[in-house]
Amino acid sequence: MRLLLLTLLCSLAHLSLAQFQFFEQMFNQGGQQQQRGHQQQQDQPQNVASDSEWYQRTYEGAHCTNYLCPGTLACVHFPHHCPCPFPAVEDKVELGEGSAICVSKGGWKEGEAMRKIELARKGVL
Template sequence: MNPLSLLLYTFFLVLPASAQFQFFEHMFNGGQQQQQQPQNTGSDSAWYKQNYEAAHCDKYLCPHTLSCVHFPHHCPCAFPEVEDKFELGDGSMVCVSKGGYKAGEAARKIELARKGLL
């Protein structure tokens, strides 16, 4: 077999194998392209303002989560894994970092602060 025939023979063996691997790659990745990592968010509020204005709510739109609720004190915390929600007496609420190992620790500290003891 001459070198040119050997080269063509190898080429025709490798080409279908390459196409086959691309097929399986698309099949297992769902044909999705890699998503690019988001860039650092700018310091202006354009993204938030755009999403706030696009939100549809006929009741109360929570400013921190853009959730639509009936009353301000019904707003959820944005990060419930690390925040406790505390409803204030005036119909509003605050989310504060969880404060320790006991349940309700953050609420206890807020009550102490409201009484001027903390």
């Protein structure tokens, strides 16, 4: 009888241990998956900061003996020589008196943005 009781007790202990090992493995694998997911997130490129610190550091660190364009950080002789940041979709329009602006390309025709600016200058648009 004692032997039967001892065997039964050992079996219950073994079952309990097996159950805990099962849950431990299950939760450890979940933790490993979370770590892998976290690692994958770290491997992806990070968004730029929402403040202007990077831009200020880059601007202050840029060497230019003439005029440093604030929008593109290009070094040019005069402010109106600054290039547009996105020339594929912007036209540069010189307004006179050494000033220029970049405007979105308009319409389907070449020079459409310039034409509209000239019409606005004349008060027609």
